[in-house]
Amino acid sequence: MSNHADEKGARMGMWFFLYTEIMFFGGLFVLYAAYYHRYTEDFIVAGRETMLVLGGLNTAILLVSSFAVAAAVRAVSKSSSRTAILLLGVTVILGLIFLFNKYLEWRRDFADGYYPGSDKMASGPVGQSIFFALYFTLTGLHALHVLIGTGILAACLVLTAKRRITADRMSFMENSGLFWHLVDIIWIFLFPLFYLLL
Amino acid sequence: MENIVKYADNVLIYIIVFCLILLVLITAAMIYFAVRYRKSRTPEASDIRGNLKLELAWMILPTIIALSMFYFGWESFLGLRAVPPDAINIDVNAMQFSWVFIYPNQKESEGLMVVPQGKPVKVNLTSLDVIHSFYLPAFRIKMDAVPNMKTYTWFYADKPGDYHILCAEFCGVGHADMTATLRIVPESEYQKWLNKK
Amino acid sequence: MAAGQSFYQTPSSDRHSGIGAWLLTTDHKRIGLMYGAVILFYFFVAVVLGLLMRTELMGLNTKIVSAQTYNALFTLHGVIMVFLFIIPGMPAILGNFLMPIQIGAKDVIFPRINLLTWYLFVIGSVLVIISLFAQGAPDTGWTFYVPFSITTHTGVTLTVFAVFVLGLSSMLTGINFITTIHTLRKEGMGWMQIPLFTWSIYSTAWVQVLATPVIGITMLLIMIERLFGVGLLDPSKGGDPLMFQHLFWMYSHPAVYIMILPGMGIISEIFPVFCRKSIFGYRAIVAAGLAIAAIGSLVWAHHMFVSGMSDAAVLVFSFLTFIVAVPSAVKVFNWVSTMYKGSIFMAPPFLFALCFIVLFSIGGLSGLVQGAAGPNVHIHDTHWVVGHFHFVMFGGAAFAFLGGLHFWWPKMFGRLYDFKKAYIGGAMLAVGFMMHYFPMFILGLEGMPRRYYAYLPKFWALNFFAGIGAYIMVAGIALIFINLFLSFKNPQAAPADPWGATTLEWSVPSPPPLENFVKEPAVEPYPYDFAGKAKKLKATGD
The missing domain is CATH 2.60.40.420 (Cupredoxins -  blue copper proteins)
Structure with a gap:
């Protein structure tokens, strides 16, 4: 099996995998659309209660980190591994900050009773409870992806430092970058749906 | 109005009869070919790889039959959904x-x-x-x-x-x-x- | 690698031997056989469960099992047959073993991921078994409809997690196979030189990639609902149970095509070989396979005509259902026409293929009755539906699988089985099958719902008759597999090409060596050129 076919295959396989991820989240977006249609008013009221500032900050964090990953991939292909390590380090730290912000946000949500099953939700209209059910399910699954992505990029950092990722052998690095971009793109959809538009 | 049940049954029978005809034709052709073109009778096979006209025909014909089934099925469904006002x-x-x-x-x-x-x-x-x-x-x-x-x-x-x-x-x-x-x-x-x- | 040694004698990595050479292998052939061992085990388990159900139904007032046990029986029969036998059966066993050889490759593109899918599959299947004993056997049916599945106290959480893991395995297999077929085809093999079985594996893999993530998220939602009670699927908290049905069938209807498409591929391989004639309409069969995969992804809600969904949706999905019937019909016509002016000789694989044509036709045609909106209202969720999908899944997919097993058995194991026993077993299976499933159509028309452990007295006679058929059928299955396993005692090795076929897997020794090819494979411009092969044989004086 030639190395060339391997590289091409790895990239193609990764794209198929990203596609399945989109289908995975797609199912939840379908749910969002259907429930938004049914409980439009409640969604608008509930949507005002999410924390726009932290959400916005997290959007900025992911966008910057996505840029950092792209730059890191380019640095590896130009054989400047020191730059790559630096950029990967930045990305991993940004990913961790994202998760920390998420923690702050959820802590506030729970403290103020913005979660399905709380007394506040039980006494209010069901549509609001459904909104927060979607909010926690979607952002929760997304946060899980951020966590996994951060882990993978940390592995890339170590492998680059150990010279196991080089300009000739970078399909793992490229695919990790693609995964991170996907995580970013999904957030780009989540942010307006839960924070901005409503 | 009383005919809703009868109409539903007629549609069912229409579709089942068409299906049975198709099934008998397919099975009969298969058995006939298996006997007629057995190795001892035709030691040499012909090299036929397809026939565009024939293939178009058996694409279009089933489509028409299927669409007629769809139409009658839908008609009978509408009958089952349309409640008379004096119910x-x-x-x-x-x-x-x-x-x-x-x-x-x-x-x-x-x-x-x-x-x-x-x-x-x-x-x-x-x-x-x-x-x-x-x-x-x-x-x-x-x-x-x-x-x-x-x-x-x-x-x-x-x-x-x-x-x-x-x-x-x-x-x-x-x-x-x-x-x-x-x-x-x-x-x-x-x-x-x-x-x- | 010593020349002439089969892959059984050469582990894919020198570091391991014995059982380790199997459990840590990356050889697609060994992985295929490992899948085979596990899948057949579960198949036999599910057959026994099914037989228990039908035994219960043979008597009117007998109580061999309680209602709760009966519910667990059909749930497990369904879950095991669907997720542990038919979905992985053909792609993971035969596809794994043969697809790389058919395209002239040494292995799949991601051999380690291939092994990973096997482990995921085994873990998922073990979780299914554990879920039986952890909190009581699941009793929801394999469809897991909410809100019942989120309120029942049995161990559904673990079962749906198992399905999630199995889905992951199936999806990774799909990604692996698509990428392999795109990147590893032997030079000179264009898309129109690919054998039809590989084409069917390709279409199947697309459905696996397209649809499986949706079942993943759906199963995850049930878990979230059962663990945290967020309410997304719970009507008492504002959720909509119909959304679950949409998401579930968005996967599970295309999954039907994951089950049947590889079977169609096998039939497309068997017919030309035993008719000594090119397949009739190669391109049409390829196109029909892709059309089934594409349109089949858009017909899911025909399972929901009486669910309370809008009438407009019924119109659209009924229409699309009739459209998807056409490519299947085209394939049947092409197979039968392949026999025309052929030179037909009988062998066990061909017997199974002929049975397939009749049984699959009955299954497909009975599906037309269900696709029609009006008649569907009456027969939905009755025994008619049970009959229909067993004709398609068992009479179609499983007969094709058995045909494929008999077709490639000498290739996989290097031994030929006894023909006579195979004929008797196949005939018993086919006769028992008709006796067992055909009465279900009549029961359905008379109005016997499915998933009933007890029923009205007027349904007794046909249920009893069907039960007798079930026993004949199971005896047939037993004979078929005993006969296959007895072939290991056959001292005579099978030739490389016992049927006189034309595709690449028959050009390598039986069983094939590690990395498949002794000499560079030569790709023919047309994969089913029997006339050319006959000419060549004459020229060499054979």
Whole structure:
């Protein structure tokens, strides 16, 4: 099996995998659309209660980190591994900050009773409870992806430092970058749906 | 109106007969070829790789047949959905594992549905727990009873007698025993039953 | 690698031997056989469960099992047959073993991921078994309809997690196979030189990639609902149970095509070989396979005509259902026409293929009755539906699988089985099958719902008759597999090409060596050129 076919295959396989991820989240977006249609008013009221500032900050964090990953991939292909390590380090730290912000946000949500099953939700209209059910399910699954992505990029950092990722052998690095971009793109959809538009 | 059941049956028969014809043709051709072109009779096979005209023909013909089935099926479905305006409304609550019927005068009965002969009956369904399905085989109707949702179906009560009501959506340990009786009686008897406490 | 040694004698990595050479292998052939061992085990388990159900139904007032046990039986029969036998059966066993050889490759593109899918599959299947004993056997049916599945106290959480893991395995297999077929085809093999079995694996893999993530998220939602009670699927908290049905069938209807498409591929391989003639309409069969995969992804809600969904949706999905019937019909016509002016000889694989044509036709045609909106209202969720999908899945997919097993058995194991026993077993299976499933159509028309452990007295006679058929059928299955396993005692090795076929897997020794090819494979411009092959044989004086 030639190395060339391997590289091409790895990239193609990764794209198929990203596609399945989109289908995975797609199912939840379908749910969002259907429930938004049914409980439009409640969604608008509930949507005002999410924390726009932290959400916005997290959007900025992911966008910057996505840029950092792209730059890191380019640095590896130009054989400047020191730059790559630096950029990967930045990305991993940004990913961790994202998760920390998420923690702050959820802590506030729970403290103020913005979660399905709380007394506040039980006494209010069901549509609001459904909104927060979607909010926690979607952002929760997304946060899980951020966590996994951060882990993978940390592995890339170590492998680059150990010279196991080089300009000739970078399909793992490229695919990790693609995964991170996907995580970013999904957030780009989540942010307006839960924070901005409503 | 009384013909809804008959029409549904005719559509069913139309489709089944067409299917049987196709099945017999396919099977007969297969068996005939298997015998006619067996190795001992045709030691040398012809090199035929396809025939565009033939293939187009058997693409278009089944499409037309299939679309006719679709059309008749849809027509009969519309009949099953179009409730006549003079129908009696009966609310049906499904629960694990019984049927409760609520009449226009708020009378309730469990396991027995009594309706007057010669009237269309609209069945308004909902469920109090999990999904059930109201199935009246004799009238070819079925509709799911879904919690927090209202669904409906209707039938024309033409012949007096007792009929089975079954649950067709799996709902738990008592699913098979979740039956009820539909009793069609003359109008006077219905009124007497309705006003009995 | 010593020349002439089969892959059984050469582990794919020198570091391991014995059982380790199997459990840590990356050889697609060994992985295929490992899948085979596990899948057949579960198949036999599910057959026994099914037989228990039908035994219960043979008597009117007998109580061999309780209602709760019966519910667990059909749930497990369904879950095991669907997720542990038919979905992985053909792609993961035969596809794994043969697809790389058919395209002239040494292995799949991601051999380690291939092994990973096997482990995921085994873990998922073990979780299914554990879920039986952890909190009581699941009793929801394999469809897991909410809100019942979120309120029942049995161990559904673990079962749906198992399905999630199995889905992951199936999806990774799909990604692996698509990428392999795109990148590893032997030079000179264009898309129109690919054998039809590989084409069917390709279409199947697309459905696996397209649809499986949706079942993943759906199963995850049930878990979230059962663990945290967020309410997304719970009508008492504002959720909509119909949304679950949409999401579930969005996967599970295309999954039907994951089950049947590889079977169609096998039939497309068997017919030309035993007719000594090119397949009739190669391109049409390829196109029909892709059309089935594409349109089949858009017909899911025909399972929901009486669910309370809008009438407009019924119109659209009924229409699309009739459209998807056409490519299947085209394939049947092409197979039968392949026999025309052929030179037909009988062998066990061909017997199974002929049975397939009849049984699959009955299955497909009975599906037309269900696709019609009006008739569907009456027969939905009755025994008609049970009959229909067993004709398609068992009469179609499983007969094709058995045909494929008999076709490639000498290739996989290097031994030929006894023909006579195979014929008797196949005939018993086919006769028992008809006796067992055909009465279900009549039961359905008479109005016997499915998933009933007890029924009205008027349904007794046909249920009893069907039960007898079930026993004949199971005896047939037993004979078929005993006969296949007895072939290991056959001292005579099978030739490389016992049937006189044309595709690449028959050009390598039986069983094939590690990395498949002894000499560079030569790709023919047309994969089913029997006339050319006959000419060549004459020229060499054979």
